[in-house]
Amino acid sequence: MALKKSYDLLENVDPWICIASKLSLSIRVVSAIYRKHLKAHNVTMSQLSLLMVIGKHKSLPQSEIGKILKLERSTVTRDLKRMIDQGYFVKKGDKTRQVIYITDKGASYVESIIPDWRAATQEAKTKLGEDGEQALDLVLHKLMG
Amino acid sequence: MALKKSYDLLENVDPWICIASKLSLSIRVVSAIYRKHLKAHNVTMSQLSLLMVIGKHKSLPQSEIGKILKLERSTVTRDLKRMIDQGYFVKKGDKTRQVIYITDKGASYVESIIPDWRAATQEAKTKLGEDGEQALDLVLHKLMG
DNA sequence: TTTATTTAGTTGCATATACAACAAAAGTTT
């Protein structure tokens, strides 16, 4: 089972200096908190983000959604499709300039979820603490800036 | 297209106070940096994490891997399977106590990737700045603690 | 020691995500 050679780079590397790994780990911890609170609503954070972002504007061009959430076009197409099928959004417009509208069903749905979403956010904030929350804002600001 | 009612909670909510959304956005930005640098190696960050973590220990019980990377058991099973199929790891042991070993092929592979991984990490660090990097460490520390 | 419980791994199912290739529409150049 032993390796035939020695691997210096590998032996001396520290996987935990990886920025992507740190963020991945962080999102897994936080996602679990949100999933727990949102479970009864049968909604994911990705879906809730769409509901809240589009809902707040009442409607958004599909092309804007990807820009706002930094999602690839095909991801937006398919994430929306599932929710259109469920009646939370409708799509209007021609082939290349689609506009997505939230429906009353979608708006009611997101309103029913918001209290639990707030609770999840509160739990996450408590875990982060005041300083942790500010730190996260700084990270985001640096990355988006 | 207009909504039939008004939705107070929805109109007044700020989607961007969401901790999960902030982290999701952050990871998308950082992932893109790593994908760009790792593209030529045809490897993802998830795979590279497995290679580095297991490789550094030479071997790890499968059950440990999920604990270290905070991944669900089934995710570990399948992420490993793809890489075992490619010959980067081997699996030894009985039905419920598996141990995963890195192979020479896997160790060579990860060593060939490390320089570009370092470059990606450097680019991400530059974007974050010294303060942003410390902020990320604080976030992770708070969430894991 | 037998029984009950916990731990470990797998498989079915569903969502989320990106890239490449394609088609169609919109915008720009000439």
Next chain:
DNA sequence: AAACTTTTGTTGTATATGCAACTAAATAAA
């Protein structure tokens, strides 16, 4: 106006991920 370029949306393909249900093995309780 015609030709070229960019933007937008979709579909094929692949990886990543979690939950539920199941099996099997290990551990604890009786």
